[in-house]
Amino acid sequence: MVGRRDLGPSAGPRSAALRRCRRRRLDDRVHRLDHRAGPSACGRGPKKGQSWPGEAVGRSRGGPTTKIHLACDGQGRPLAFTLTVGNINDCTQFEAVMARLRIQRCGPGRLRTRPALVVADKGYSSTKIRAYLRGRGIKAAIPERIDQINGRIRRGESRCRLNRAAYRRRNLAERCFNQLKHHKALATRYDKHARHYQAMVTLACLKLWLP
Structure with missing residues (x-):
């Protein structure tokens, strides 16, 4: 409150402002007259445990987290990805990643948006995802979770057939992530x-496409 600079013109003369402060101290009432000295509410940042969903930053026990949802081709090259907070289920972004797919044709023509086969782990085994792939005429190599298998047994239904030869190539996605995490700025987010x-x-991702 030096020279009444932080109080603003509405505070009046300096002597009057000091008298008001003394009265409020005596009344045990705390009023922050120097409200301009601190940062604004939008500049203080989130409280502890709060996340920034708009900036793809979530909160977990280990701290801030970000998750990359990625699809790659049969040679382990990235095709499309999305960013979300880290504490979100993988299957929620399946359709968003599929919508961004653009696949080069063998000959001339527009880029394809529908792959012939999708290989994914058990985290993507859901009725919604399987119905989405069937509706688009895309084959799937996704193993069922144990609870889904037990449910089919109770209902007397047969298990979904799994193309095991195709599913063995799922490690291409893991290897793609491994190559991306060689970049320190990706493995640990600083932005x-x-x-x-x-x-x-x-x-x-573009670097992985270079010969």
Whole structure:
């Protein structure tokens, strides 16, 4: 409150402002007259345990988290990805990643948006995802979870057939992630804004396409 600079013109003369402060101290009432000295509410950042969903930053027991949902081709090269907070289920972003797929044809023509086969782990085994793939005429090599298998047994239904030869190639996605995490800025996120981190992931994906 030096020279009444932080109180604003509405506080009046300095002597009057000091008298009001003394009265309020005596009344045990705390009023923050120097409200301009601190940062604004939008500049203070989130409270402890709070997340930034708009910037793809979530909160977990280990701290801030971000998750990359990615699809790759049969050679382990990334095709499409999305960013979300870390504490979110993988299957929630399946359709969003599929909508971004653009696959080069063997000959001339527009890029394909529908792959011939999708290979994924048990985390993507859901009725909604299987119905989505059937509706688009896409074959799936996704193993069922144990609770789904037990449910089929109780209902007297047969298990979904799994193309085990195709499913063995799922490690291509794991190897793709492994190569991306060779970049320190991807393995540990330092960017505050999602658009900056997304640009870094895009550059790393483009690097994997280089011969």
